[in-house]
Amino acid sequence: MRPLAVTIASIATVLASSSLSAQNKGCEATRIPKQLPPARDVLDSADAILELKEANLLADDMRFSLLFEGSDSFPRVRLLETTDPTAAIVLLRSIWAQKPSEPWAVRVHVVGGSTPSLTLERSIYCPPTPESGSPFPTRIAVQMKPGDRRPPPGTQRVHIRLEALIDEGGVPSNVRITQPSGMSDLDDEILKQWQGRRFHPALIDGEPIRAVFRTDGQSPRM
Numbered sequence: 671m672r673p674l675a676v677t678i679a680s681i682a683t684v685l686a687s688s689s690l691s692a693q694n695k696g697c698e699a700t701r702i703p704k705q706l707p708p709a710r711d712v713l714d715s716a717d718a719i720l721e722l723k724e725a726n727l728l729a730d731d732m733r734f735s736l737l738f739e740g741s742d743s744f745p746r747v748r749l750l751e752t753t754d755p756t757a758a759i760v761l762l763r764s765i766w767a768q769k770p771s772e773p774w775a776v777r778v779h780v781v782g783g784s785t786p787s788l789t790l791e792r793s794i795y796c797p798p799t800p801e802s803g804s805p806f807p808t809r810i811a812v813q814m815k816p817g818d819r820r821p822p823p824g825t826q827r828v829h830i831r832l833e834a835l836i837d838e839g840g841v842p843s844n845v846r847i848t849q850p851s852g853m854s855d856l857d858d859e860i861l862k863q864w865q866g867r868r869f870h871p872a873l874i875d876g877e878p879i880r881a882v883f884r885t886d887g888q889s890p891r892m
Contacts, residue, residue: 696799697873699792700892702774706790711766712736712776715788718764719780727757728786734761734778735793735875743767750777750875773892775874795892796873798836798883812856819852828852830860832885838878840869848884 709715722728734757736745744767747758761778775793780786814820821828831849834842845865850857872881874892883889 697794697796698891700775700795700874702772702892703776706776706792709778709788709790712768712790713761713765713778713788715764718761718778719786719788721760721764722757722780723782723786725756725760727760728780728782730782732757732780732782733791734758734780735775735877736765736778737773737775737793737874737877737879738768738771739773741770743770745775746877748875748877773879775892777875793875793892794873797889797891798840798869798872798881800883801840801868801870810856810859812853812859815854818854821852828856830857830885832860832864834864834883835880836869836871836883837880838871840871840878842867842869842883849886 719728722732733750735748735750737748738745744762744765747762747765749755749757749761775795777791777793779789779791781788828851829849830847830851832845833848834845836842842865845861847857847861851860869883871878872892873879881889881892
């Protein structure tokens, strides 16, 4: 049987906007929690300011990123715009344990000076995106098998949707097809190609995290 050449429409659309600049355009304030909690529900504000002051770490303007990862009661704490972990370790001592839940994140904004204050802000989340360095074929020749479903009459265009878990290094795992093409050889080839792809990982306040990527543009957001 003569191979059938088909055009992969859905994936081609995704890859057209898969550069790092496209990821940056997708960055926005987190949606979880739905409403920002009062600072007192997350940490002891007065104690946090006092601890930072006594450690000689209180600055005029400081922002910390707090990432709660589901099963952990305490967050990963990071002082933004610096790699020195000392202030983050000090702040962690004033944070209350939280009940396990879906992952969520907030920023803690500390203002020093003569009248120190502490408030919560939304973190910034960037979804994972495929790297654009290795081109993906948008037209593939496949051998039809018994039970395969041909594309609609008059077209060789098929739509395939995939989902994958992207780790902090941009490596996909648990790749699966959520909308098959109807042609087993084509689906197998698409899975093989996507298992070998590399991604820009999701970011929370600039820190890589694991996240789900979907080719239909409906990737879950934090």
